[in-house]
Amino acid sequence: MRKTTLLTAAGLMLAGPARTLAQTVDKEIGNADTPFAHNIRPDRPGQTVTTNMLRPGQVQLETGILRFKPADPNLGTRRSLSTALLRVGFFNHIELRASQGYLHALPTATGRPENGVPVPGFPAGFMPLTVGAKFLASTNQDARSQVVVLAEMTLPNGDASFTNKAYEPSASLLISQQLGERFGLEANLGFRQRGFKAADTKVGQYLGTLALNGPLGRSFGFFAETYATWRQTEKLAPGLTSGLYWRPLPGLRLDATAGQGFGGPTNGFSVGAGLSMRVGGNKITN
Template sequence: MMPNTTTLLISAGLLLARPISTLAQTTDPNVDNADTPFIQNIRPDRPGQTVTTNMLHPGQVQLETGILRFDPTDASWGTRRTLSSALLRVGFFNHIELRASQGYLHPLPGTSVFNEANPTVGPAGFTPLTVGAKFLASTNQDARSQVVLLTEMTLRTGDASFLNKAYEPAIRLLVSQQLGARYGLEANVGFRQRGFQAADTKLGQYLGTLALNGPLGGNFGFFTEAYTTWQRSTRFLPGLTSGLYWRPLPGLRLDVTAGQQFGNLGTGFTLGGGLSVRLPK
């Protein structure tokens, strides 16, 4: 009986091995994930506080532009300001993405540029340039779960009206989880400070975000996030951002957003729109 039983078990195992192996391959969450809309479609790092884990492949170039109306935290800047911004992303080798971003703060209507004789008029013009890089910490660039490290440095450039400029190093951990073939859940934890001294860390700003994005049908979709900033000596400043986007092509996306930050030191209500282009697709 024992040899016959063993033979039957081995035969049954051989018969089941192939379909089980095939089933295991089809249920692997990373198999053929590179062809899903979540991976193929453009995923910009705007318009909110959340930076995506999306990494451009070597040779790909992505330009993200936007305009934002906001309430400055500094009352001398005026009641409402408009900020235009641009982010250039370039895919590099070894799972690295290089980045450079800069904004343009539009002058207040009917006012002159900031100078010593008119100190109440806030700064205007090009803001300090920020350069940085993304580094893939995951093993697979197209996996459903991603971990990416973002490092940035804000330089002492920009218009002379921006006073007390300093080097601002920043680091951020980016985590994402793909939900289905088109939805994505993103989270960020980061820190930014002015200067390199140990005392500067006490005035550094922490950031935490949680965002969800996905389709609403066809080429339309939504984006929504909750975030908060804080320092060692200040309270949390939470905020919300939400918007809609239209993606007529896999490498082209337009969006409109609105947001609200709470607290006396927050930026209040924000309203913005943007355009993102990726080449090649």
């Protein structure tokens, strides 16, 4: 008998809880006109991915830059990472998505990169591309309680300076609860691994998050999350991310964030800023 791959196992694990939680959603909740349901909710800048689903024909672009201290000292004392995420609303409560990062070259002895050319032995340039989709498990896209399944695949492409590349499948269960008309509590539970063999699950990485976001005024708001990554062979690596955002329009949001990781791949302090834009369906103004 063949060994079960990660994607099959993850799908079976997520299907049960998602189906149970989705059955608690009231179709007649009457929540379609709240700011929380229609104002832009990006999947950045923290570790938490929202349950927000774009409607068919809607397009959303999320970009940002992060200045961080790598856990691996070989990557330098400070690195800058630019990110971009494209989300497209599809039919049947499906959202298609693609994301890619650009790791900026290390500074040289003069304090500036040499024409963007990577320093030998240090990866830089376009990182592997990640593609995937969100699937709505709830019965109503505007309900106060939402359950979404996210499936993604990181491809073995990108700049040649990134070595040991492989296909990396991942799956996550996304849950949210709307509080009032504008606050939201979101939680993620996900798993990522390199390769498709059952043995690869032993070195795969788990991610759990809990985030709260809400308004501080008519167009300003806050974001705060706690998260933790862990593997079967490694200790728990927790972290915190918090920040502020400004939303001058329902489909436009700017944010500034800071984070602190305590071990693992997100160890150290980081600061970032970003811009998110959505085209289509922008009708709420408060």
